[in-house]
Amino acid sequence: MSSVRSAPGSTSALRVANQQRVLDVLRGAVADVPADGTPSTAYTQAELARTTGLAPATVSNIVRELTGAGLAETTPGAGRRGSAVRLSAAAGTVAGIDFGHSHVAVAVGDLVGRVRRERRVPLEDPADHRGALALAAALLEELLEGEGPARHVALGLPAPVTDDVIRSAAIFPGWEGIDARAAAAQVLDAPVHVENDANLGALAEHRVGVARGHRSSVFVKISSGVGAGIVIDDQLLHGAGGSAGEIGHLTLDDQGPLCRCGSRGCLEAYTSVGTVLSMMAGQLPGASFDDVVAAARADNVSAQRALEDAGLHLGWGLASIVNLLNPAVVVVGGDMARAGSxxxxxxxIGLRRHALDAVALTPVVASELGERASLVGAVLLAAERTVLSVD
Known part of the structure; x- marks a missing residue:
């Protein structure tokens, strides 16, 4: 799955598409990487040609490019096309950074997308993009100690991203109009790729999480805000301007509560973590979301009702996207997923009430990767872009 955008029908677009088909097969071979970092299986070039449907000569050229750059390794077999090919976990280091409204998480990983080390710390002032990037750079420097620079870095942001720029101050204050890729590249000293955090979560769950094995899925991240990453036929859906998946701003009631986007009755105004905390402020003043969840599990009926209401409205919003896209599974992540059942x-229940019969039983499951989903997705994207940058 790639978000590399070349002109449709161009030679470069065809080359990237062919390379991606080979990489997708090889990644399937290395999804379960043992502790020593050595992939457990590999494909022969003949098998790659059969699996991808590409001409053997095309596969040979792609394999030659990957091995020449040290990103893949081969072991002898019966003839050149009988040699076994796998991505090299030791070909270098990549990094992922996930910014939230109250945290920054940084991880380093290898070329098969496996996270090696990671750190997550609070952000005192997330609106200060310079300070936030400086903190991320300092964390990355610590994690890379003794390894050399990261080959590529992927950056996740909790807002729609168009040409590396956040256009809405309401959704992520302090970052509006900032060229996040250029700003990050200045302090990180590496090629940077910028993506919406929900898209990164969708990528991670699709590749190595609970949505693995499904060609189409939706990942819904519910924390301070609500957003979705959409995978259709193994591809992330970005939309014309990069804002596909902003389901948090579906209108459920145009006379409903005011949303931070300026509209009324948005899904986010009924379902976000902040909404649940506001509902419980009178009974549990100063409580965290985890406190509310603990109270609900201890039979506090008000806490139970607050979470139930949030879930019913979430199901209502999911019905719209399930009716439209018919994904195989909906994955719920972010802070809200910690409430589980x-x-x-x-x-x-909300989904069944509002969805068509044909899709009303679409599975709705908790994220397998939890709060790490967007960070894992960032490492996977950085690994992918490193390999796709081979000339």
Whole structure:
């Protein structure tokens, strides 16, 4: 899966598409990497040609490019096309950075997308993009100690991203109009790729998480805001301007509560973590979201009702996207996913109430990667872009 954008029908677009087909097969061979970092299986070039449908000569050229750059390795077989090919886990280091409204998480990984080390710290002022990037750079420097620079870095941001720029101050204040890729490249000293955090979560769950094996899925991240990453036929759906998946701003009631986007009755105004905390402020003043979840599990009926209401509204919003896209599975991630069945059960009820019969039983499941989903996706994207940058 790639978000590399070349002119449709161009030679470079065809080359990238062919390379991606080979990489997708090789990544399938290395999804379960043992502790020593050595992939457990490999493909012969003949098998790659059969699996991808590409001409043997095309596969040979791609393999030659990858091995020449040290990104893949081969072991002898019966003839050149009988040699076994695998991506090299030791071909270098990549990094992922995930910014939230209250945290920054940084990880380094290898060329097969496996996270080696990671750190997550609070952000005192997430609106200060310079300070936030400086903190991320310092964390990355610590994680890379003794390894050399990262070959590529992927950056996740909790807002729609168009040409590396966030256009809405309401959704992620302090970053509006900033060329995030250029700003990050200045302090990180590496090629940087910028993506919406929900898209990165969708990438991670699709590749190595609970949505693995499904060609189409939706990942919904619910924390301070609500956003979705959409995978259709193994491809991330970005939309014309990069804002596909902003389901948090579906209008459920145009007379409903005011949303931070300026509209009324948005899904986010009913389902976000902040909404749940506001509902419980009178009974549990100063409580964290985890406190509310603990209270609900201890039979606090108000906490149970707050989470149930959030789940029912989530299901209502999911019905719209399931009716439209018919994904194989919906994955719920972000902070809200920590409530587990307390929100998922009511989300399934809400979905069944508002979805067409043909899709009303679409599975709604918790993220397998939890709060790490976007960070894992960032490492996977950085690894992919490193390999796709081979000339």
């Amino acid at each position: 307390l929100i998922l059960d009511s989300a399934r």
